Amino acid sequence: MSKHLPEFQMVALALGDQALASDAPARKHLGHCPGCAQALAQLQQAVYELRRDVVEKAPSPVWTRLHSRVVASRSDPDVPADSWWPLLAGQAAGVLLLFGLFLLLGHWLDGALLQESLSAPGWIRYPVTGRLALLLISGMGLLSALALAPVFWWEAMDPFPSPRDLNNRNH
């Protein structure tokens, strides 16, 4: 094996890849090629340096700041992560209330008094089914907007964005 070892093999050897470390031709080449042997030694040294002292002491102000946030969050019931249930319940109640208001409005518009009024605006003189359809469409639009609100909220709160999203952003 007279050719120098490829870079990927050097890297794998330096990282201690067992399959490649026991590769006989590579070992033989390293025994005969001082250049590759030296390069491997330097790579192994680099990996050693990179792996050395992985544990460091975290700066103490970090815990002080973190602890104060934790204490504040414990005393404030709105902060913890489970606050999405009240939010969802509030959303649902709001949607129901608005839908009820739309129905009431539709019922009120259906009254004979307005239908008989010649001076009433054009849209009020539409047939009842048309008005109901108009209200239904408006209601559905509002409903969709309200239904999407928790999704946006969840996106904003999500501590683990999708790796693919991050990749698209970073690269």
Added chain:
Amino acid sequence: MMMKLEKMSDEGLMQLVSAREAEAFQALYDRYAGRVFAFLRRHCGDSGLAEDLLQETFWRVWLSARTFDPSRGDFCRWIYRVALNVSRNEMFRRRNRRECGLEPFEGESRGNVPPAGLETGLARALEKLTPAMREVVVLRCMEGWKFNEIESATGTSTGTLKARFHRAIKELRRLLSWEENR
């Protein structure tokens, strides 16, 4: 109480953290803060920023303790994943701000000391790598992750990671002038 917590498993502590036990949270912090800080410092290449990211990482652990599922992997990998996301998000945010002219370009604002425990030359060489290259070197070499683990954490395919790692090592060698001896 603290002595008892120190002997508990990570998963046991996380159960207590999800029940909002601050002492269990502190025990987890004491256990992992040093390692996560070292990781963040090497990942972002800035000691001051790493402090902020460490705080943010543990804050998210506190907030999201209930989303931790031990059946999907151990706590150590989980917290590194949180730290990785926090760091990547911050780098993305900073890059956007730089592009908008709201923040000085890399190097202008830093003037920071290289990460402790690394030889200065190597630390500077690491800083000169692109964030993506530095990330794969840090995770593979320093944290000992397998490529498939990095793939699941970052969403980048193993093939791309290996190629990136190869380029990164080549670049490191060039920066440290190792090639001349070959």
